[in-house]
Amino acid sequence: MAKITYIQFDGTKTEIDAENGSTVMNTAIDNLIPGIDADCGGECSCATCHVLVDPAWMEKVGAPSEQENAMLDLNPDREENSRLSCQIPVTDELDGLIVNLPEFQY
Amino acid sequence: MSEVAASTPFNPDPYAIPLDSKFNVAQARLFQQDAHWAWFDRLRSESPVHYCDESEFGPYWSVTRYNDIMEVDTNHQIYSSEGGIAIVEQAEDFRLPMFIAMDPPVHDEQRKVVSPVVAPMNLKKLESTIRERAAGLLDDLPTGEEINWVDRISIELTTQMLATLFDFPFEERRKLTRWSDVATASEESGVVESEEQRRQELFECLQTFTEIFRERQARPGNNDLITMLAHGESTRDLLDRPMEFLGNLILLIVGGNDTTRNSITGGVLALNQFPAEYDKLRANPGLITTMVPEIIRWQTPLAHMRRRALVDAELGGQQIKAGDKVVMWYVSGNRDEQAIENPYEFAIDRARPRQHLSFGFGIHRCMGNRLAEMQLRIIWEEILKRFDNIEVVGEPTRILSTFVKGYSDLPVILHPRK
Numbered sequence: 001m002a003k004i005t006y007i008q009f010d011g012t013k014t015e016i017d018a019e020n021g022s023t024v025m026n027t028a029i030d031n032l033i034p035g036i037d038a039d040c041g042g043e044c045s046c047a048t049c050h051v052l053v054d055p056a057w058m059e060k061v062g063a064p065s066e067q068e069n070a071m072l073d074l075n076p077d078r079e080e081n082s083r084l085s086c087q088i089p090v091t092d093e094l095d096g097l098i099v100n101l102p103e104f105q106y
Numbered sequence: 107m108s109e110v111a112a113s114t115p116f117n118p119d120p121y122a123i124p125l126d127s128k129f130n131v132a133q134a135r136l137f138q139q140d141a142h143w144a145w146f147d148r149l150r151s152e153s154p155v156h157y158c159d160e161s162e163f164g165p166y167w168s169v170t171r172y173n174d175i176m177e178v179d180t181n182h183q184i185y186s187s188e189g190g191i192a193i194v195e196q197a198e199d200f201r202l203p204m205f206i207a208m209d210p211p212v213h214d215e216q217r218k219v220v221s222p223v224v225a226p227m228n229l230k231k232l233e234s235t236i237r238e239r240a241a242g243l244l245d246d247l248p249t250g251e252e253i254n255w256v257d258r259i260s261i262e263l264t265t266q267m268l269a270t271l272f273d274f275p276f277e278e279r280r281k282l283t284r285w286s287d288v289a290t291a292s293e294e295s296g297v298v299e300s301e302e303q304r305r306q307e308l309f310e311c312l313q314t315f316t317e318i319f320r321e322r323q324a325r326p327g328n329n330d331l332i333t334m335l336a337h338g339e340s341t342r343d344l345l346d347r348p349m350e351f352l353g354n355l356i357l358l359i360v361g362g363n364d365t366t367r368n369s370i371t372g373g374v375l376a377l378n379q380f381p382a383e384y385d386k387l388r389a390n391p392g393l394i395t396t397m398v399p400e401i402i403r404w405q406t407p408l409a410h411m412r413r414r415a416l417v418d419a420e421l422g423g424q425q426i427k428a429g430d431k432v433v434m435w436y437v438s439g440n441r442d443e444q445a446i447e448n449p450y451e452f453a454i455d456r457a458r459p460r461q462h463l464s465f466g467f468g469i470h471r472c473m474g475n476r477l478a479e480m481q482l483r484i485i486w487e488e489i490l491k492r493f494d495n496i497e498v499v500g501e502p503t504r505i506l507s508t509f510v511k512g513y514s515d516l517p518v519i520l521h522p523r524k
């Protein structure tokens with residue numbers, strides 16, 4: 001289990017108790033958190049589950065895979081801390097994780 | 107080519123023939139007659155990754171299930187886009203460089219250059235002009251009499267929207283449609299009389315846009331695509347690379363033309379075939395948001411995309427050989443009941459309406475997908491304000507193509523709101 005905080009572009013915060021085995025994307029969808037589209041359903045092939053990971057959490061979350069990197073690259077708004085949330089599995093280590101949602105998904 | 111096709115016996119029933127290496131779904135007439143569905147049903151259940159060793163397009167693999175299509179689409183290291191993305195081959199000597207038909211790293215570099223022009227932030231700025239023009243067109247339509255929805259609305263709206271995006275001289279907007287048709291014309295289509303004429307017309311396209319580009323270079327500040335290209339860091343010198351400039355223009359014109367046009371028509375047809383959904387929509391126009399992606403799934407404006415295997419690979423238990431042509435039939439994957447609930451139903455309130463294959467997936471995923479959705483949303487918002495019913499009063503005429511899935515005629519009568 002991990003507590004994850006999603007911050008909308010307008011500043012609205014939602015805290016969710018996420019289950020291990022889920023992903024940051026699926027947790028958002030299951031809890032009807034707006035701002036993540038996830039068109040491909042978690043296949044790392046649409047890049048519409050883009051989140052900006054709180055810089056303090058970057059190390060724990062880790063680096064994107066090659067495929068994720070390629071998909072992230074399609075987004076002109078990509079930042080240093082951009083990740084695809086379907087590629088971040090929920091684990092105990094991520095308890096307290098904060099992710100920011102972008103204004104738009106592509 | 108067309109003569110051979112016309113003289114071979116044509117039987118639209120896929121169960122009347124054996125499912126062997128002659129089973130060929132890539133026949134334009136099947137799509138024109140709307141008879142392709144059963145062919146794909148049979149392939150999906152009996153031979154989901156199927157080899158056809160003889161067709162007018164040469165031998166090719168058909169990939170028909172949602173998950174297998176996803177696998178091909180997301181493995182660009184194995185399945186290459188280089189050289190063409192439709193089952194039909196392009197003329198070797200006049201291939202415009204377009205990133206849709208390129209692999210990384212060049213694909214990624216080129217896409218990055220133009221993708222900001224259709225970023226959601228810019229789309230927002232274009233929305234009001236697109237809406238005004240759509241409203242103007244709808245206000246002028248005759249009610250109570252039969253009209254061809256395709257010609258009067260779908261083509262005209264799409265053309266107007268293209269003109270808006272490029273800030274192209276509005277009175278000359280049908281040139282854009284013409285260039286789109288010319289760029290995609292096949293030999294037998296009759297759109298142009300010769301390859302020479304085709305090149306001549308595309309050259310005119312380049313000249314026209316070169317002038318516009320120069321003019322915008324001197325006059326910054328607008329939101330249109332050409333101004334953005336003329337001032338973008340990596341595109342402001344695009345005139346030094348005329349073929350790349352033309353390739354990108356044609357890609358933007360073609361990419362958003364037939365696809366959006368046929369989605370506009372497809373939506374009207376779908377609502378007429380599923381009147382309960384039309385009632386739901388009238389009762390709750392907010393459903394436009396989920397209806398728009400459902401229209402795009404239901405229509406699947408591009409029936410397929412093709413790849414070529416760079417190495418030997420296994421797919422769905424079949425051995426694909428390096429060099430083989432692999433066709434992803436989106437039109438089939440979008441009717442795969444293992445991935446989509448009641449796929450033959452048009453349902454405007456699906457929980458995950460964007461989970462469809464019409465835009466492709468992976469690094470080539472449609473760059474204009476948000477633009478396409480925005481255009482359809484605006485059109486439907488404006489339609490619902492004005493018309494109680496767009497009544498389809500005859501059979502649609504479908505296009506003779508295995509690639510562009512669309513219509514040339516849909517007779518309708520418009521009934522204004524009371």
Ligand code: HEM
Nearest residue numbers: 205206361362365366407411464465466470472473474478
């Ligand atoms: C409902 C409308 C549309 C549909 C169904 C559609 C479909 C597609 C598909 C299936 C692809 C993937 C190509 C591949 O995997 O090889 C694609 C790519 C593309 N589309 Fe669209 N499209 C639509 C609207 C638009 C619009 C409005 C634009 C205008 C900007 C556009 C521009 C592009 C471009 C530039 C690509 C190439 C992307 C790449 O190779 O990275 N499309 N489209």
Ligand code: FES
Nearest residue numbers: 042044047049086
């Ligand atoms: S859900 Fe598609 S990339 Fe994450």
